[in-house]
Amino acid sequence: MTGAALSGLAHPLLAEQLKQQDKQVLFVWIDGGMSQFESWDPKPNTQFGGPFRATSTSLPDVQISELMPRTAQQMHHLALVRSMHTQDNSHSAGVPRILRGDPKNRGVTYPYFGSAVAKLMGPGESKLPPYVWIKPGSGGFKHDAAGFLGPKFGALAFGDGQPPDNLLQPEELSGDEVELRQRIREFANSQFASGRRPANTEASSYVFDMASRLMARQDLFDATQLNPRDVQRYGEHEFGRHMLLGRRMLEAGVRFVQVTSYGWDTHGDNFNGHARLMPRFDQAFAAMIEDLSDRGMLEHVLVVCLSEFGRTPRINGHVGRDHWPESWSLAMAGTGIKRGIVEGRTNALGTAVESEEYDIGHMFHTWFQALGVDSTHIEYDNAGQPLPIAHDEHSPVSALLA
Amino acid sequence: MATSLELKALGTCTPDRQLTEARLSPAADRLVGGGFDGSIRSWLKEEEAWQEQPPLGGHQGWVTQLQFSADGLFLYSADSWGQLRCWKLSEVSWQDVWTIPTAHDGWLRSLSLSPDGSQLATCGRDGCLHIWTAATGEKIAETTGLEDQFSVRWHPLESALITGDLFGKVQVWSQELKPLREFNAAELYTEHRLQEIGGARRIALTADGKTLAVAGTRPKNGGNVQGVPLVLLFDWTTGEQTGALELGATSDVYVTDLLFHPDGFLLATTSGNPGTGQIVAIQPDETKPFFVEKKLGNCHSLSWQQNNSQLAITSTSKGSNGNGRKLDADGNYLGNTSLISLFEMTIGSGDKPKE
Numbered sequence: 035m036t037g038a039a040l041s042g043l044a045h046p047l048l049a050e051q052l053k054q055q056d057k058q059v060l061f062v063w064i065d066g067g068m069s070q071f072e073s074w075d076p077k078p079n080t081q082f083g084g085p086f087r088a089t090s091t092s093l094p095d096v097q098i099s100e101l102m103p104r105t106a107q108q109m110h111h112l113a114l115v116r117s118m119h120t121q122d123n124s125h126s127a128g129v130p131r132i133l134r135g136d137p138k139n140r141g142v143t144y145p146y147f148g149s150a151v152a153k154l155m156g157p158g159e160s161k162l163p164p165y166v167w168i169k170p171g172s173g174g175f176k177h178d179a180a181g182f183l184g185p186k187f188g189a190l191a192f193g194d195g196q197p198p199d200n201l202l203q204p205e206e207l208s209g210d211e212v213e214l215r216q217r218i219r220e221f222a223n224s225q226f227a228s229g230r231r232p233a234n235t236e237a238s239s240y241v242f243d244m245a246s247r248l249m250a251r252q253d254l255f256d257a258t259q260l261n262p263r264d265v266q267r268y269g270e271h272e273f274g275r276h277m278l279l280g281r282r283m284l285e286a287g288v289r290f291v292q293v294t295s296y297g298w299d300t301h302g303d304n305f306n307g308h309a310r311l312m313p314r315f316d317q318a319f320a321a322m323i324e325d326l327s328d329r330g331m332l333e334h335v336l337v338v339c340l341s342e343f344g345r346t347p348r349i350n351g352h353v354g355r356d357h358w359p360e361s362w363s364l365a366m367a368g369t370g371i372k373r374g375i376v377e378g379r380t381n382a383l384g385t386a387v388e389s390e391e392y393d394i395g396h397m398f399h400t401w402f403q404a405l406g407v408d409s410t411h412i413e414y415d416n417a418g419q420p421l422p423i424a425h426d427e428h429s430p431v432s433a434l435l436a
Numbered sequence: 437m438a439t440s441l442e443l444k445a446l447g448t449c450t451p452d453r454q455l456t457e458a459r460l461s462p463a464a465d466r467l468v469g470g471g472f473d474g475s476i477r478s479w480l481k482e483e484e485a486w487q488e489q490p491p492l493g494g495h496q497g498w499v500t501q502l503q504f505s506a507d508g509l510f511l512y513s514a515d516s517w518g519q520l521r522c523w524k525l526s527e528v529s530w531q532d533v534w535t536i537p538t539a540h541d542g543w544l545r546s547l548s549l550s551p552d553g554s555q556l557a558t559c560g561r562d563g564c565l566h567i568w569t570a571a572t573g574e575k576i577a578e579t580t581g582l583e584d585q586f587s588v589r590w591h592p593l594e595s596a597l598i599t600g601d602l603f604g605k606v607q608v609w610s611q612e613l614k615p616l617r618e619f620n621a622a623e624l625y626t627e628h629r630l631q632e633i634g635g636a637r638r639i640a641l642t643a644d645g646k647t648l649a650v651a652g653t654r655p656k657n658g659g660n661v662q663g664v665p666l667v668l669l670f671d672w673t674t675g676e677q678t679g680a681l682e683l684g685a686t687s688d689v690y691v692t693d694l695l696f697h698p699d700g701f702l703l704a705t706t707s708g709n710p711g712t713g714q715i716v717a718i719q720p721d722e723t724k725p726f727f728v729e730k731k732l733g734n735c736h737s738l739s740w741q742q743n744n745s746q747l748a749i750t751s752t753s754k755g756s757n758g759n760g761r762k763l764d765a766d767g768n769y770l771g772n773t774s775l776i777s778l779f780e781m782t783i784g785s786g787d788k789p790k791e
Contacts, residue, residue, distance in 0.1 A: 066659055078497065081453065081473055081771055085498040085516030085543055100542065123759040170629060273630050297629035301660035301757070302689065302709065309543075309561065309584070310602075310632045346759070348771055349454060349472065351710040351734030351752035352689065354660065357759035385761070385769040 056158065057369055057405045059151055059290045060280060060326075062319065062339040065129070066298030069345035069355055070384070072099050072308035074363035075116045077384045082347035085305055093374050101312035104320035110374040111323050111332060113434050116363045117378020119391035120343060123357040125299070128342040134181065135398035137425045142416060143181035147398065148290040150423060152187045153180075153414075154407055160287025162251065163244040167191040168276045168283070169294040173198060182416050186240045189292065194272075195279045197255040198245065216246065254282050264325075269317045277318035281325055284335055298341065302352035323367060332368045336404050338397075340364035347385050361387045364397070370404025372436045395425025403430045438699045440784035441717045441727040443747065447778050449486050451477045455750050455774040456500050457693070457737030461508040464746040466525075468492075468511060469776060470499030476513055479776075480528065486778070492530055495519055501547045505570070512556055512570070514544040520558060522573060534573035540564055546588045548597075555611075557597050559585035565599055565613060579613045586652075589639040591672075598648065600636025606650050606670075619670050623680070624652040631658035642696045646672050647720065649702060651691035654682070665691045665706040669720055683716050683725065684708070693737045699783060701726075705735035705749060710757035715749060732777060740781065747779040 076099045077083040088097035091109035098106055098114075105112075121136060122128035134144040145153065152164035166189065167176060173193025177185030192198070207215075223239045253259055260278065268274035273295045280293045295315065300307040319339065326332045344362025345355035361380045367373065378389045402409035402424060409430065414421040449458075451469060455477065458469040467486060469477040476492035476499055497516035504511055511523040511530060520539035523530040543561035549570060550557070556568045563582040568575055584602040591598060596616065597609040606619035625634040637652040648670040653663035665688050669679035681702070683691060689708035697703055697717075706714045713735040717727035732751040739748040756772045764770050 079474055083497075084472075085500070087497065087517055087542065271630060295630055297631050297659045299659040303633075303661040306635075307631055307633075307658060307661065311630055314630050347769065348756075348758075348762070350757035350772065351713070352660075352708060352757070353736075354710075354757075356757055358761075360761050383769070 056334050057155065058158070058284055058288070058335045059148070059401075059405070060284060060322070060335055060337045060368075061148060061290065061292040062277075062337070063133075063292055063294045064298050064315070064339065064341040065294055065296045066125070066300070066341065067343050067345050067357055068298050068315075068341045069300065069304060069308055070116070070358075070361075070363040071345065071347070071355070072101055072305070072312060074098055074114055074365060075380055075384060076100075077382070080383055082349065082383055082385070084349070086309075093376070096376055099312065101308060102316040102320075104316050105323070108320050108323040108327075111327055112365050112367045113371050113373065114363060114365050114376045115378055115392060115397070115431075115434070116361075116376060116380055117387040117389050117392055118344070118359075118362045118364055118394075118397075119387050120359040120362075120394050123343060123359050125342060125357075128357075128359070132340070132342045132394050133179075135424050136394045137422065138427070140419075140421060142419070142421065144421075145181040145183045145187060146179040146189070147401070148189055148292050149180040149183055149187040151290045151405070153183050154402075154412070154423070155289055155405070158287050158289050161247050162283075162286060162288045163190040163248065164289040165189045165292070166283055166288050166290070167292045167294065168195050168279050169292075170194055170272055170276075170296055182421075183414070190244060192255075192279070195255075195276045197248065197252065251286060254279070254286055264321075267317075267321045269314055271314050273314050274318040274321075277322050281322055284326075284331065285329075300345065301350065301354040301356055304345065304349070304354040326368065335368045336370065336401060337367040338364070338401060339366070340397075347383060361385065366401070366434070368404075370406070370436055372434055375434070377431065377433050392431060393425070393428060395428030396431050398424035399428055399430040400434050403435055437719065438697070438701045438717070438783045438785055439726050442782040442784070443715070443729065443779040444782065445777065446746070446780055447484070447486060449479050449488065449776040449778070450773065451488075451776070452773055453477075454752065454772050455736070455776070456498055457502060458739060458748050458750045458776045459502045459504060459737075460739040460741050460746055460748045461504050462506060462741060462743070463508055464741040464744050466508065467748060467776065467778075468502050469750065469774070470502050470513065472498050474499060474515065476502065476511075478530070489529070492523065494521065494532070494535070497543075500544060503547055503549050505549065505553050507553075510570070512547055512549060514539070514547050514558060516543045518542050518544050518560065518562070520544060520547070520556075520568070520573070522570070536568070536573050539566065539568075545584075545586050548588045548590050550590045551592055557588045557590065559588040559599055561585070565597075565609070567597070567611070567613065577611070577613045579609075584635070586635045586637050587639045589641065591645050592641055592643055593645040598639055598641075600639050600650055602632055602635040604634065604636050604650075604652075606636050606639070606648075617675060619648065619650065619675060620677070621650040621652075621668050623654055623668060624650065624666060626655045628655070628658040633658045633661055634663065638691060638694050640694050640696050640702070641672070642700070643698060647678070647696070648672050649694060649696065649720075651694050651704065653690045656686050661689060662686045662708075663689050665689060665704075665708070667691055667694065667702060667704065679720055681718055681720070681723075683718065684714060687712055688714065692735060695738065695740060697740075697783070698742065699785075703738060703740065705738045707734040707736055707752075710734065710752075711754065713751060732775070736774070745781045747781045749777045749779070751775050751777065
């Protein structure tokens with residue numbers, strides 16, 4: 035397996051180096067489009083500012099929405115980017131474009147950021163699945179995320195934060211019996227793989243390998259092991275539970291943890307919507323940042339929080355905001371990232387970026403650099419086709435890098 | 437019994453900003469509108485035309501609620517930053533009487549002047565309910581620790597206050613803000629994914645106080661909220677629900693304002709998907725409205741003065757939605773505006789229509 039992984043990069047020795055690093059990623063995906071006005075870039079008392087106030091933060095002269103009082107106290111850990119300008123205002127195309135870093139079209143499907151990190155950096159010492167996705171709704175193995183890397187680098191999704199079905203090992207099986215069954219499976223797989231494309235057979239074997247690793251860590255899903263105080267701090271709602279599980283995954287050494295929240299596409303009743311959505315996000319996100327900091331984990335965990343776009347300044351007749359890739363915000367923290375900064379700005383009304391605009395390709399470069407991956411030199415080797423790991427016309431944002 | 441309704445258009449006012457609501461003075465000679473820009477827009481009727489007056493400043497965020505005193509000499513206003521103000525009409529302009537900058541911590545959602553005009557009740561997103569003297573703004577009573585309170589109304593005859601919250605709990609309070617009893621309007625609420633949706637958005641009572649109407653939506657989903665505009669009717673004395681009036685389809689979403697006409701029917705406005713809105717008139721014991729007007733699009737408030745049967749409806753400008761950056765011919769980013777449509781309302785009566 036190691037040999038197959040190494041062959042996917044143009045510089046195998048470098049690949050080995052990356053795999054030995056202990057860097058991890060927490061990727062918080064707010065699906066639908068969080069409004070930057072009601073979160074990171076408020077414009078109170080302006081034509082498009084909406085009804086809410088802004089609140090001071092732990093960063094002097096920096097304010098965010100009043101709907102995020104707890105995150106406001108963690109701002110000194112965060113790097114906020116207010117000058118995102120991306121290309122797609124639709125969900126269906128926009129979501130994968132953002133998640134894949136919107137690279138140049140070379141006729142291949144690029145991997146999601148999580149799959150890229152799983153490929154470039156491997157599972158780490160824990161050997162747990164390198165890319166897990168904690169999400170509402172369905173779970174399972176999401177191989178599409180891997181693009182041309184091959185299905186093996188897809189995301190293992192825990193639907194509703196639950197472990198995969200049948201994770202529990204039957205009690206009636208002894209350890210020797212389990213080991214024997216594994217050897218039989220591996221033999222059968224090697225026979226099947228002979229003469230077949232490795233990418234597909236590897237994925238099948240990989241899933242079983244990951245399952246066996248997870249079976250040894252069923253405690254991660256055991257709610258009785260949770261500290262009641264943590265449950266209260268993160269919130270007993272869906273996002274709180276999922277973020278707490280995400281923290282446990284990081285503590286267990288999972289390389290890339292994605293936590294998704296759905297329901298943010300507030301074309302109607304945007305303000306009452308964010309009035310209920312934001313406090314729950316705020317509660318769990320702030321608790322996570324606080325905990326990662328307290329545990330010293332911000333030294334090696336990269337935290338990213340974003341949506342596929344922001345929301346329009348213009349308020350429609352359903353008192354909602356529509357899709358807005360023109361000027362929106364995202365936040366990050368942790369390893370390789372400067373702390374307590376705001377990069378970029380919008381104009382007074384929030385209708386345009388006033389400073390240098392950043393596309394998602396800039397962010398991919400920045401995140402790779404923060405993880406110790408030289409995005410400007412490392413390439414994928416897609417069956418002999420060298421491919422940059424991030425948009426080759428973009429570059430890291432040095433102002434964000436520590 | 438009213439079986440038909442005619443709206444004769446009298447004119448329009450076209451502020452350059454969106455409004456939360458507009459209110460006619462009791463004599464229907466003045467009109468005020470609460471702006472998305474913290475201003476109170478004001479118009480004076482001169483002969484048959486409405487002349488815009490200088491706006492009243494000093495509020496922040498959105499001006500969320502406006503109410504005239506019964507004699508039209510005082511105006512009470514509230515905003516989404518929690519400020520409460522009283523204005524007095526002095527000759528032709530409004531003068532500040534008192535201001536409470538932080539009457540609430542954040543969004544002051546609803547205010548209601550008592551029937552005798554002496555007290556003002558307010559409620560808001562901070563979960564607080566306050567009663568103030570209308571003359572001076574002195575706080576008389578308060579209760580805190582409630583859920584997000586969307587609406588407050590005084591009972592027309594009894595010394596009681598009624599509030600409605602996000603979860604559809606309608607609470608009756610004494611004048612000292614002791615909880616007395618509840619009405620269950622939970623049908624106006626649901627939870628979807630991470631979001632709590634809906635709420636008892638508007639409250640109205642018949643003049644005899646015997647029937648309570650609580651309005652909002654029967655929500656279907658969050659995000660881009662969809663739901664059927666819904667009015668729940670309750671017998672005030674027994675507390676029993678006596679009706680549930682659906683005023684449209686799931687794309688019509690919210691009842692945004694409503695009142696009981698002295699003839700007994702309900703007049704309401706709805707607003708849903710962009711471009712979708714109605715003025716609706718319905719008898720409480722009927723299932724279908726006897727009047728529906730959809731031409732205005734998203735309707736957000738209605739204000740009616742009985743003496744001269746004048747009606748003012750606010751609605752959002754057409755073409756209000758769209759992803760991305762919509763620019764005008766000069767390359768400027770376009771915002772939306774509101775329209776205030778003024779009507780003379782005529783009621784037609786007859787026998788109850790046959791099914």
